Amino acid sequence: MKIRKYKKNDYYAILDIYAASKLDELRYEDVKFELLPLDRDMKRLGQLLESEIYIYEHDGVIGYCANCGSEIRALFVHPKSRGKGIGKCLLEFLLSKIPGPATLYVAKSNAPAKNLYTQFGFEVVEEFETSYNGLPVFANKMIRSTKNG
Secondary structure (H helix, E strand, O other), X not given: OEEEEOOHHHHHHHXXXXXXXXXXXXXXXXXXXXXXXXXXXXXXXXXXXXXXXEEEEOOXXXXXXXXXXXXXXXXXXXXXXOOOOHHHHHHHHHHHHOOOOEEEEEEOOOHHHHHHHHHOOOEEEEEEEEEEOOEEEEEEEEEEOHHHO
């Protein structure tokens, strides 16, 4: 197991993990979403590429995470590698890189992710409507204050 900085040759592995994982975060929505591949989603790709990206390796790339300053922008684990504590490990790693309060955004309906974030001291501070691939999604802004960590 190794967490390391992103290299350009990790790009296609990230695209694959995103494609295998993205719709899972929207699976609790009332609407069925179609995947917009990351390399065609200029907003999310741009936000990712302007961030610090870290790769989780274990017999290949199986997860990644990213932050831009105090904002956690990505945390994805390939579905075949879930349930092994990798997401928790990536979150702990990112939080160690953020000296003060941390912020993230999550689909309001994504209870499993919100439960993980709550275990790490994050609290919902805002609800708002955004969109994914042209369809509306309610999301939560969550903040972890320094007093929690």
